[in-house]
Amino acid sequence: MQQTPSDTPAMAARVQNLTKTFGVGESRVHALDDVSIGIRRGEFTAIMGPSGSGKSTLMHVMAGLDAATSGRAWIGDTEITGLSDLDLTVLRRSRVGFVFQSFNLVPTLDVWGNITLPFELAGRAPSALARRRIDALVESMGLGPRLRHRPHELSGGQQQRVAIARALATQPDLVFADEPTGNLDSRTGRDVLGLLSAASREHGQSIAMVTHDPVAASHADRVVFLGDGRIVADTPRRSAEAISAFMLSSEVGA
Amino acid sequence: MSAPTVAAPAGERRARRRARAERGRGASILVAAISSGFGTILIAATGFIAAWLLAAPYLAGRETVIAVAAILSALLVGVAMFVAAIVTTNTFATIVAGRTRQIALLRLIGASARSERVRVAREGLVVGVIGAAIGLVGGTAAAALLLPVARMAWGIDVDYSLLQPVLAAPALIVVVTTWAAAWAGSRRVLEVTPLQAISGAAERSAREAVGGRARRITAGMLFFGGSSVLAAGIVLGLVSPLGVVVAFAGGLLSFTGLSLGATVIMPPLLRATGRLFGRSAPARLAAENALRYPERSSRMAIGVVMGVTLVTMFAVASQSARQVIIGSAGGEPPEELLSLMDTFAAIMMSLVAVAAVIAAVGLVNLLTLGVIQRRRELGLLRTLGFAIPQIRRMVLIEAAHLTVTSVALGLVLGVVYGWAGAQSLLGSVGVPPEFSSPTFVLPSIPWATVGIVAVATALLTAVAAVAPTRLATAVSPIDALAGD
Numbered sequence: 001m002q003q004t005p006s007d008t009p010a011m012a013a014r015v016q017n018l019t020k021t022f023g024v025g026e027s028r029v030h031a032l033d034d035v036s037i038g039i040r041r042g043e044f045t046a047i048m049g050p051s052g053s054g055k056s057t058l059m060h061v062m063a064g065l066d067a068a069t070s071g072r073a074w075i076g077d078t079e080i081t082g083l084s085d086l087d088l089t090v091l092r093r094s095r096v097g098f099v100f101q102s103f104n105l106v107p108t109l110d111v112w113g114n115i116t117l118p119f120e121l122a123g124r125a126p127s128a129l130a131r132r133r134i135d136a137l138v139e140s141m142g143l144g145p146r147l148r149h150r151p152h153e154l155s156g157g158q159q160q161r162v163a164i165a166r167a168l169a170t171q172p173d174l175v176f177a178d179e180p181t182g183n184l185d186s187r188t189g190r191d192v193l194g195l196l197s198a199a200s201r202e203h204g205q206s207i208a209m210v211t212h213d214p215v216a217a218s219h220a221d222r223v224v225f226l227g228d229g230r231i232v233a234d235t236p237r238r239s240a241e242a243i244s245a246f247m248l249s250s251e252v253g254a
Numbered sequence: 255m256s257a258p259t260v261a262a263p264a265g266e267r268r269a270r271r272r273a274r275a276e277r278g279r280g281a282s283i284l285v286a287a288i289s290s291g292f293g294t295i296l297i298a299a300t301g302f303i304a305a306w307l308l309a310a311p312y313l314a315g316r317e318t319v320i321a322v323a324a325i326l327s328a329l330l331v332g333v334a335m336f337v338a339a340i341v342t343t344n345t346f347a348t349i350v351a352g353r354t355r356q357i358a359l360l361r362l363i364g365a366s367a368r369s370e371r372v373r374v375a376r377e378g379l380v381v382g383v384i385g386a387a388i389g390l391v392g393g394t395a396a397a398a399l400l401l402p403v404a405r406m407a408w409g410i411d412v413d414y415s416l417l418q419p420v421l422a423a424p425a426l427i428v429v430v431t432t433w434a435a436a437w438a439g440s441r442r443v444l445e446v447t448p449l450q451a452i453s454g455a456a457e458r459s460a461r462e463a464v465g466g467r468a469r470r471i472t473a474g475m476l477f478f479g480g481s482s483v484l485a486a487g488i489v490l491g492l493v494s495p496l497g498v499v500v501a502f503a504g505g506l507l508s509f510t511g512l513s514l515g516a517t518v519i520m521p522p523l524l525r526a527t528g529r530l531f532g533r534s535a536p537a538r539l540a541a542e543n544a545l546r547y548p549e550r551s552s553r554m555a556i557g558v559v560m561g562v563t564l565v566t567m568f569a570v571a572s573q574s575a576r577q578v579i580i581g582s583a584g585g586e587p588p589e590e591l592l593s594l595m596d597t598f599a600a601i602m603m604s605l606v607a608v609a610a611v612i613a614a615v616g617l618v619n620l621l622t623l624g625v626i627q628r629r630r631e632l633g634l635l636r637t638l639g640f641a642i643p644q645i646r647r648m649v650l651i652e653a654a655h656l657t658v659t660s661v662a663l664g665l666v667l668g669v670v671y672g673w674a675g676a677q678s679l680l681g682s683v684g685v686p687p688e689f690s691s692p693t694f695v696l697p698s699i700p701w702a703t704v705g706i707v708a709v710a711t712a713l714l715t716a717v718a719a720v721a722p723t724r725l726a727t728a729v730s731p732i733d734a735l736a737g738d
Binding site: 060065066085086089090092093094098100104106107108109113117118120121122123166 | 534535538539542543546630631634635636637638639640641642644730731732
């Protein structure tokens with residue numbers, strides 16, 4: 001692991017000149033084309049773009065799930081380019097949180113088991129401090145009476161709240177949320193977005209959310225647009241109407 | 255959500271994954287082939303022995319010997335076919351579970367649940383026909399090779415033609431049982447709703463029901479009734495060697511009860527084994543996985559239990575009997591009788607081991623299919639920070655759960671049944687110095703056999719974990735994110 005000079009202390013994660021290609025020869029496609037971007041600490045950032053814009057690939061590389069073809073990536077001050085699978089695994093375990101579109105809870109574990117899974121994986125019980133944090137999360141998500149329930153006994157919204165609690169439990173450098181409202185009705189979706197922006201606003205949690213929903217993106221402090229593997233716009237918070245208008249006008253809309 | 259640019263590789267990956275998931279049928283073909291081949295060989299061997307005995311006119315009681323040999327063969331083949339049917343039922347239950355979405359889609363566009371189930375069962379028929387044909391041809395070929403060897407080795411000169419219509423009987427039975435087993439295993443097709451095709455719901459890992467009430471009662475009655483008969487046989491054995499016949503019936507009944515009640519007996523035992531592996535995350539997840547589908551795990555475990563019980567039973571019975579015979583001979587053992595007994599026990603043990611092999615095939619298959627169907631979940635664990643060695647440990651522990659539990663239970667049952675057999679047969683034999691009966695036969699544990707079984711367990715665990723481990727560690731974190 002390589003430490004970079006502390007000239008970028010405000011970045012929870014960043015990538016530099018990132019390129020990712022799939023296929024070879026004729027069928028070679030650039031999913032990411034020389035992308036450089038940082039996710040600022042404590043901010044709730046939305047990454048938008050239509051299908052095929054490269055937003056998922058960008059997220060996979062930033063989160064240490066996939067390797068880029070060229071370019072460099074950091075999580076906090078740690079460069080993750082070229083790290084071994086084991087190092088990446090340990091890094092994800094302790095410093096990155098994930099929220100997925102399809103909730104992705106472990107079906108054999110109850111709510112408590114799912115939330116504390118990242119600690120279990122590290123082979124340690126949550127510290128007293130972490131326990132208090134988890135208790136507070138459980139409380140604020142209204143999961144208290146559900147701790148011994150298994151995922152299939154919960155509604156979609158409840159499952160997603162468990163996933164958010166799991167992602168926040170370790171106080172990671174960065175939480176990645178991949179279409180977190182994609183499988184929820186609009187009211188439940190709004191609740192989930194409220195929880196994410198509250199985590200960012202009240203606890204300074206850095207969040208990167210991939211979405212193609214302008215309403216979801218309007219909850220973020222910053223909206224980044226991708227199109228054809230490049231960043232086409234990078235703006236501060238906007239209303240859903242403004243985001244929709246931009247998407248329609250720039251023809252990068254979904 | 256997934257980019258069109260990556261759709262092609264993802265599609266290929268999915269197609270490959272589907273092909274792998276369907277590979278489960280290979281195990282059913284294999285066990286159908288083994289059991290029908292085994293049946294063919296045993297029928298040929300029994301027929302050969304009968305022809306030989308009938309050609310020797312001076313042998314008294316040869317009809318009884320032939321009848322006993324025929325009954326033993328039928329029982330051995332029956333056990334092998336029963337275990338094979340368990341494996342096939344499990345395989346199809348697992349295949350159906352993995353195909354839920356596809357079945358739901360067909361239901362959505364108008365297929366009836368029943369027609370879907372018939373389709374799955376028809377696959378079972380095809381599997382049964384292929385396996386039985388392989389077994390029939392392979393078994394006949396093996397018998398054709400072995401009989402001349404036996405003729406030469408023992409200088410037997412007897413006119414016995416191998417190719418008889420009866421050789422096809424095991425193959426026909428296997429076709430029918432495989433078909434029936436696939437039908438039984440496809441029961442859950444009926445529970446798939448068309449809605450499951452369109453809802454994005456995550457996997458519902460609702461625990462399978464633990465069998466019907468009627469089945470539990472039947473199992474209990476068989477077990478307790480059979481155990482009483484077994485006890486009666488032992489008591490009768492104190493005055494007459496015929497006690498063994500009664501005990502045999504009791505043993506058969508009580509073991510059938512155990513097999514039927516597997517879903518009641520096995521889960522608590524599996525849970526108890528789970529405590530052996532500690533509380534680390536891989537161990538805890540493995541413990542949960544081993545019980546995720548209690549019905550399938552229990553069925554599979556009971557197959558292994560059956561094999562181990564039978565092998566142990568013959569070993570314990572012969573060892574215990576040996577000591578009584580030595581005792582009753584006043585320390586001068588009749589070597590010929592002992593060696594005859596040892597040979598018989600060895601032959602029986604190797605024959606019942608076939609059932610254990612079939613069960614092992616099923617176990618490997620169950621674990622492999624389980625991993626394939628949990629791909630997404632494994633990807634999630636990798637994403638959240640499960641390192642590859644932890645995944646490997648989890649799969650290994652999951653395999654060990656099933657093998658350790660079933661082998662331990664099999665050893666205990668084998669000792670009990672083996673002792674019961676020896677006691678009921680020899681309880682009336684007088685032992686010096688007083689030559690008084692009844693005699694109490696001490697259960698004698700053949701440690702060599704126990705050692706072999708333990709080593710075989712470790713091997714089976716390792717082998718059972720190889721394929722699933724390879725598949726599980728190949729899962730990339732991104733698999734969790736890719737929608738299906």
